[in-house]
Amino acid sequence: FGEMEVWALEAYGAAHTLQEMMTIKSDDRVGRRKTYEAIIKGNPLPKAGMPEAFKVFTKELKGLCMDVTLYDKSGETINMDNLVKDALIEERKINSAIRNLSSNHGNVSEDETPEEEENSLDDTLQSAAEEGLTTTSDLSHNE
16 A cells, blocks of 8 residues: 555545554554454444554664653553553454354353463463563563
């Protein structure tokens, strides 16, 4: 999807289509899975999340020694490490829900027990470490 196509959609006033092409269909992994789950369950589509390209862009700016601070609508600082960790956890939960829906042909299984959720979190953090991502706890050990 190129720059001229983006301009054409902007000129046509197709904001929703443009947002979908730039996030859910592009690199918003969690948003794509949430959308798929919503379609399977027949629920309304969720709002688009933060694209991975934006996260990479902020890391590149930080690599150039620029102090990048993100704020939410209420003016609170957004911690990117927590955002990455939360996205991994959310992605794991959605993948599990989609697998349950696929294997049960629409019958949603019961929620995980707290012990299974804790193991799932440990697995998610381990996956993040294997992918080279750092979490807040990893950063505190390096200091």
